[in-house]
Amino acid sequence: MKFxxxxxxxxxxxxxxxxxxSDGHVIDHADRISDAIEFSQVGEYDLILLDVMLPDxxxxxxxxxxRANKQTTPIIVLTARSxxxxxISLLDLxxxxxxxxxxxxxxxxARCRAVLRRNLGTAQPVTRLGNVAFNPxxxxxxxxxxxxxxxxxxxxxxxxxxxxxGQIFPKQKLVDRLFSYDDDVxxxxxxxxxxxxxxxxxxxxxxxxxxxxxxxxLDHG
Amino acid sequence: xxxxVQVSGSLRNRLTATLIGGAALLxxxxxxxxxxxxxxxxxxxxxxxxxASVTSILDAANVSNxxxxxxxxxxxxxxxxxxxxxxxxxxxxxxxxxxxxxxxxARISPQVGMxxxxxxxxxxxxxxxxxxxxxxLVGENLRARLTVTVSQTxxxxxxxxxxxxxxxxxFGAGFFLLVVILAFWATSxxxxxxxxxxxxxxxxxxxxxxxxxxxxxxxxxxxxQSLNKLMARLDQSLSRSEDFIVEAAHRVRTPLATVRSHxxxxxxxxxxxxxxxxxxxxxxAIDESSRAAGQLLDHAMITFRIDDLDRxxxxxxxxxxxxxxxxMPIAEMRDVELKLDASVSVPVKGxxxxxxxxxxxxxxxxxxxxxxxxxxxxxxxxxxRPLISIIDEGHGFPVGEINGLADRFVRGSxxxxxxxxxLGLTIAREVAEAHDGSxxxxxxxxxxxxxxxxx
Numbered sequence: 001m002k003f004x005x006x007x008x009x010x011x012x013x014x015x016x017x018x019x020x021x022s023d024g025h026v027i028d029h030a031d032r033i034s035d036a037i038e039f040s041q042v043g044e045y046d047l048i049l050l051d052v053m054l055p056d057x058x059x060x061x062x063x064x065x066x067r068a069n070k071q072t073t074p075i076i077v078l079t080a081r082s083x084x085x086x087x088i089s090l091l092d093l094x095x096x097x098x099x100x101x102x103x104x105x106x107x108x109x110a111r112c113r114a115v116l117r118r119n120l121g122t123a124q125p126v127t128r129l130g131n132v133a134f135n136p137x138x139x140x141x142x143x144x145x146x147x148x149x150x151x152x153x154x155x156x157x158x159x160x161x162x163x164x165x166g167q168i169f170p171k172q173k174l175v176d177r178l179f180s181y182d183d184d185v186x187x188x189x190x191x192x193x194x195x196x197x198x199x200x201x202x203x204x205x206x207x208x209x210x211x212x213x214x215x216x217x218l219d220h221g
Numbered sequence: 222x223x224x225x226v227q228v229s230g231s232l233r234n235r236l237t238a239t240l241i242g243g244a245a246l247l248x249x250x251x252x253x254x255x256x257x258x259x260x261x262x263x264x265x266x267x268x269x270x271x272x273a274s275v276t277s278i279l280d281a282a283n284v285s286n287x288x289x290x291x292x293x294x295x296x297x298x299x300x301x302x303x304x305x306x307x308x309x310x311x312x313x314x315x316x317x318x319x320x321x322x323x324x325x326x327a328r329i330s331p332q333v334g335m336x337x338x339x340x341x342x343x344x345x346x347x348x349x350x351x352x353x354x355x356x357x358l359v360g361e362n363l364r365a366r367l368t369v370t371v372s373q374t375x376x377x378x379x380x381x382x383x384x385x386x387x388x389x390x391x392f393g394a395g396f397f398l399l400v401v402i403l404a405f406w407a408t409s410x411x412x413x414x415x416x417x418x419x420x421x422x423x424x425x426x427x428x429x430x431x432x433x434x435x436x437x438x439x440x441x442x443x444x445x446q447s448l449n450k451l452m453a454r455l456d457q458s459l460s461r462s463e464d465f466i467v468e469a470a471h472r473v474r475t476p477l478a479t480v481r482s483h484x485x486x487x488x489x490x491x492x493x494x495x496x497x498x499x500x501x502x503x504x505x506a507i508d509e510s511s512r513a514a515g516q517l518l519d520h521a522m523i524t525f526r527i528d529d530l531d532r533x534x535x536x537x538x539x540x541x542x543x544x545x546x547x548x549m550p551i552a553e554m555r556d557v558e559l560k561l562d563a564s565v566s567v568p569v570k571g572x573x574x575x576x577x578x579x580x581x582x583x584x585x586x587x588x589x590x591x592x593x594x595x596x597x598x599x600x601x602x603x604x605x606r607p608l609i610s611i612i613d614e615g616h617g618f619p620v621g622e623i624n625g626l627a628d629r630f631v632r633g634s635x636x637x638x639x640x641x642x643x644l645g646l647t648i649a650r651e652v653a654e655a656h657d658g659s660x661x662x663x664x665x666x667x668x669x670x671x672x673x674x675x676x
Contacts, residue, residue, distance in 0.1 A: 009475045015482030022489070053471045080474040081467055097547070102478035102511050105485055110550035151594070152553045176489050180554070 001116075001125070003027040004043065006036040006062065007051040007078065016049070019105050024163050032056045037065060040073065046120075047112055048075045050095070060093055067094040074119045076111055078103070106180050110152070113137060127162055129220055130205040134162055143204040150200070153178050157193050161208065161218035170215040232415075236408045244400035248393040259385040263378050264350075270300055271352035272337045274371045278313070282367050284360030289315055289367060303377035310344055314368040326370055329353045333366060347374050414438050418445065430456040466518070474511060481507045516644040519578055523648055527655040530572045537567040537601050537609060540576060545599065548584055557591045559584075563601035569676050571656050579652035582645035583611045583672050590615040590670065606658075608675035617664035626662060649674060 003020055007013040008031045020027045028043060030036040033056050040048065048066075052059035063075060077090050077098040090098055096115045099108050116124070116137045124137045133142040139155045141148045150158065156178055160169060171187040178190065194216055198208050205221050277297045282289055291313065301309050312322035323344070329351070331338035337354040351372035358365050414437055421435065432449040481504055488500045545561050552559040587597045595614040602608055618626060625631050627646040649672075650660040658676040665671050 009479065012475055012479040012482060015479055015486060018486055019482060022486070051475075053467070078478075080471040097550075100511075100515065101474040102481040102507050104508075105482065106554055107551060110554040114550040114553070151556050153556055172492070173489065 001025040001046045002044065004036065004039055004045040004048045005029045006033070006048065006054065006059070008032065008054050023109070033062050036062055040066065040071065045073050047116060048073050049078060050075050051078045052080070060090070063093045063095055072119070074115045076108070076115060104180055129162070129165070132204045132206055134158060141200060143201070148200050153193050154196055154200070158197055161216070165218045165220050168211055168215045168217045174216070233408050233412050236411065237404050240404035240407065241401055244397050244404065248397040251396070252389050252393045255389045256386050260382055263381055267350055267373065267378055268339050268352060271339070271350065271371050271373060274298065274301055275337055275352050275354045275369045278369045278371070279354055279356045279367065282356065282358060284358050284363055287361060287363045289320065289358060289365065301373055305377040305380050307374045307377045310349065310372045312370045315365045326351065326372060328368070328370060330368065331355050333357050342372070344372060349374050414441060430459070477507050477511055516648070520644050520648055523575055523578060523651060526572060526575055527651060530655060532570045533573055535569055535571050535573055535576065537569055537607055538563040538565070540580065541599050541601050541609060544577065544581055544584055548588065552588055552597065555588060555591070556594045557588055558596045560596055560598045561601070562598060564603055567601050567603040567607050569607045575652045575655065579649040580609055580674060582649050583674060586645050587611045587613040587670070606675045608673055610671060610673040612665065612669060612671045614669040617668060617670045618662055620664070623662050627660060
């Protein structure tokens with residue numbers, strides 16, 4: 001996935017970029033509207049994250065410009081306001097969704113996924129390993145001809161593992177990725193989801209192995 | 222927030238009273254003027270005839286053989302005939318001796334050759350008008366002064382005057398009535414534009430601060446200009462304070478977002494449990510504060526809007542649809558299924574922004590308290606009353622606390638681990654009550670909470 005982040009606060013931008021890159025995506029950063037317009041015309045982005053208040057204008061101006069040019073890249077607005085009237089006007093202007101600062105990255109991720117699912121149609125990215133096809137946007141796993149719809153946590157767990165086959169993920173790391181920080185969960189909760197994924201992957205060349213004291217790994221073949 | 226306005230009389234009444242009072246004064250004045258003038262003219266007419274009568278008698282006198290002879294012309298008295306049978310009295314004196322007529326008739330002694338003298342007197346119990354003139358008669362051995370007085374009762378005159386008086390009175394009353402009608406018409410057509418302006422300003426929505434655009438009479442221009450200026454200033458200061466809130470929120474929330482993002486990223490890298498615990502607390506604190514700030518702002522906005530509801534036609538099903546779409550990612554994140562169970566359409570009249578906010582708070586709550594991999598059901602129904610109920614499969618409300626939960630900043634005893642401000646249910650209840658509805662909280666017999674927002 002390739003993201004464009006339009007945000008004038010450098011600290012926040014670098015934090016978001018680091019977070020998105022650590023999930024294995026590509027992200028470009030523009031800190032003003034003029035740059036953002038150039039970026040969006042040159043680079044092919046899957047999704048744009050837009051701050052509303054920028055040094056050379058209002059994020060709404062970018063939205064208007066973007067939609068006036070018939071560009072279809074979905075936009076998620078990062079807004080500091082929580083008032084509903086403001087949110088409505090953003091959506092009216094052509095934003096696909098919004099998150100209120102400060103936001104939970106898991107929520108941002110969930111919203112990105114929902115927006116992409118609505119917008120991508122057949123162009124959704126699919127990871128293939130042998131007879132296994134995994135579509136993280138639709139949340140579907142296809143083994144041969146059988147389509148399995150994954151729950152959100154199963155999906156995100158599989159996404160982590162499948163993007164780095166052969167790598168061992170410690171339990172704690174998986175918990176951090178899968179649960180919000182207001183969820184009070186023990187590391188054992190992860191075992192439930194590993195168990196379900198193993199069940200889903202039965203009959204495929206993929207399997208998840210446990211490495212005592214280290215964590216889990218996705219094996220191919 | 223309705224201020225009591227000090228009332229100092231009514232413009233309409235004052236204008237009407239002035240116009241009617243003026244008309245009454247004019248009518249009375251007219252009555253007396255015309256009447257006085259009529260009396261003068263009638264009097265003059267009678268005097269002329271009396272004078273003619275006196276003169277004709279004087280002219281008929283001549284001296285023959287030292288004796289004064291007067292051959293009354295017939296016309297002398299017939300010219301004084303009136304329809305009201307006025308009586309005529311006369312007296313003829315040679316110097317101071319009565320020659321003929323009524324000796325009791327008061328005498329005026331006019332100067333010779335100076336025309337008639339006139340006067341009013343009473344004779345035989347009735348008022349009479351009299352004219353009297355003298356002439357010197359000179360003949361053989363005779364030099365005498367002949368004085369003729371003719372008087373007439375006033376019945377005919379007063380009859381005429383009464384008629385004229387009555388007509389003038391009728392005319393005056395008609396004039397007065399006409400002016401009264403005109404006064405009411407003129408007042409309402411003068412006050413009309415003011416009433417129109419009032420209606421057009423009163424009919425505006427709470428957020429409508431545009432200038433008055435419709436044309437107004439010249440006299441009202443200064444008022445409307447001041448009104449427009451006032452509204453422009455109000456608009457400006459409102460948008461300035463709105464800008465200020467936006468700017469303030471931006472300045473506070475962006476660094477919070479930075480801290481939260483870094484904390485999340487750091488949490489991925491540290492292994493020591495105490496550090497992890499600290500980072501988690503940090504993230505929780507940030508979420509708490511931002512949620513509380515957001516809810517407080519929402520609550521302030523809601524209190525403001527409740528004063529002046531912006532009622533529109535709303536379909537509750539559409540509203541629920543939009544909410545489900547917006548909250549679906551959050552539900553998915555928690556592996557909770559959001560189910561909408563709605564009929565075709567449930568139309569209500571209400572304030573869109575308030576209702577969205579209220580129902581969003583309720584669904585948010587349900588999502589927060591719902592256990593993983595459970596269902597949150599949103600039911601929209603039209604009968605018996607339009608309502609939205611939100612049913613989850615969580616632990617339900619703590620029994621015994623259920624009645625106080627919608628009070629400000631009250632949180633249930635089961636909410637310790639869940640971030641919240643204690644304002645969500647308060648907002649929902651206030652919005653429901655502003656729409657003449659209610660918010661009821663209960664627990665399902667099979668477990669889970671049920672919140673019904675009804676109209």
